[in-house]
Amino acid sequence: MKKELHKDICEESVFSGLYERLSSDLYKYLYYKYGEGFNPDDKMQEAFVRLWENCKKVTVEKAKSFLFTVANNMMLNEAKHQKVVLKYRSQQPDRYTNESPEFLLQKEEYFKKYQEVLSRLTEEQRTAFLLNKVEGKKHAEIAEMLGVTRKVVEYRIYSAFDTLKNELEGFRIK
Known part of the structure; x- marks a missing residue:
């Protein structure tokens, strides 16, 4: 069983290590799953910001899962928003009705x-x-x-x- 040396993500060195190790994989995951249209780089950065904001609550073992879940949810929310925008644009107001x-x-x-x-x-x-x-x-x-x-x-x-x-x-x- 591996002994965990660092348990606090709030340490700058631990956080930067996580960023260096996971940022590329997270970006690729978002890019391949959703494409460039939803700004995967921004969502990846935002996921790390949320990790930093919740650094006391998230353990190092759960950091990858947290990042991927948060980023995926942000992309899904963006996709949902884009559907609403497209639907609104495609609807023509009714001039009259029977x-x-x-x-x-x-x-x-x-x-x-x-x-x-x-x-x-x-x-x-x-x-x-x-x-x-x-x-x-x-x-x-x-x-x-x-x-x-x-x-x-x-x-x-x-x-x-x-x-x-x-x-x-x-x-x-x-």
Whole structure:
């Protein structure tokens, strides 16, 4: 069993050693997985900043996992943001509609209820449900992203669906 000489990442020499050892691998991981469009170099640097901010909480053994998880999450957030931006740009405002004002009001009220029920779900249920139903990801993909088993993902999605079905009148999903 190897004896750990340095346990405190807050020491500058330990931190710089981690940076020299892991920065290139982290950058390559982000670049290969997400491409140049999401600024992998910036995300790699930001991950090390977050490591430095949490240096008392993270051990040297967990530093690599922490860095890769934080950087991956930042890239996923950036990708999600870019999807919203693209969706917003592609939508043209409706100039007119054949729908009655009553229908539009009901639709808006239903959407508010839907958002309210979604906000009451646990974070795990909401994440799995939205990744599956909004993003179109398969259960296995979600399980890999979240680091849980496929059965756990299925349970989270179906329990979220049951909650929505019970609390929203006429809730159906494809």
